[in-house]
Amino acid sequence: MIAHQPIGVFDSGFGGLTVLREIRRLLPGEDLLYVADSGHAPYGDKPMAAIEARAFAITEFLLGHDAKAIVIACNTATGAAARLLRARFPVPLVAMEPAVKPAVERTRSGVVGVLATRQTLASHNFSVLLKRVGTGAEILLQPCPGLVECVERGDLDGERTRALLREYLDGLLERGADTLVLGCTHYPYLTPLIQEVAGPGVEVLDSGAAVARQVQRRLRDADLLASPERLGEARFWTSGDPAALSGPMRRLWGDGVVLRHLGEDRSSRTMETAGALALESV
Secondary structure (H helix, E strand, O other): OOOOOOEEEEEOOOOOHHHHHHHHHHOOOOOEEEEEOHHHOOOOOOOHHHHHHHHHHHHHHHHHOOOOEEEEOOHHHHHHHHHHHHHHOOOOEEOOOOOHHHHHHHOOOOEEEEEEOHHHHHOHHHHHHHHHHOOOOEEEEEEOOOHHHHHHOOOOOOHHHHHHHHHHHHHHHHOOOOEEEEOOOOHHHHHHHHHHHHOOOOEEEOOHHHHHHHHHHHHHHOOOOOOOOOOOOEEEEEOOOHHHHHHHHHHHHOOOOOEEEHHHOHHHHHHHHHHHHHHHOO
């Protein structure tokens, strides 16, 4: 591995762009590769074996493009595959951890709400996290089916999104939650709406900036940081339909993005075939 190689980042869809943006802000000299597995999103209600298969396939794709490090910018994929990916691939690998610890430290009411997918909340990783850092407050778990799909469509403040958030937040707020943890990388795009629905007395936390700092530490320790004097580039792929997804992608990341389908890249064909077969087998 050498310092000018890119960082590979992936998510079930566009949610991981919230993490990618924090990495870009902290490490502007790094080249970035991003895969949105939108053709298989959302991950939240899929079997763990299916998520694991996609995570392995996409990691191999990114390493095939010379990624010097891998960032799993997805809480659900972290729970399903992070441990196995670390055992399989000898590169720095950074995964997600919901911001439960800072939430417990910051709550005034002693009640913290966690918004996440069902699979994240049911994962072994999350169970271990709660045992490790969640004993200082009452932790309320709220699965949020449908929110990922809203963000994937670019619907960040529509009536459907508002209705879902009211449904998911009302019970947490009634039980006294004054701090909300966003346990899915899609949800930070909804932070303004969450704050509007929850009110000014509720703090909303996510872990994107902490993940970026961990990427910086891991690359520094491995002597793999790119020169800060250069401006890195970013390349984007999706397993979905680029024509249909380019509009939401531009809204979430910005204009000028070229979104390619994984199948357009000759070296990705093995990845697509392996991933499809793995999904069919579970």
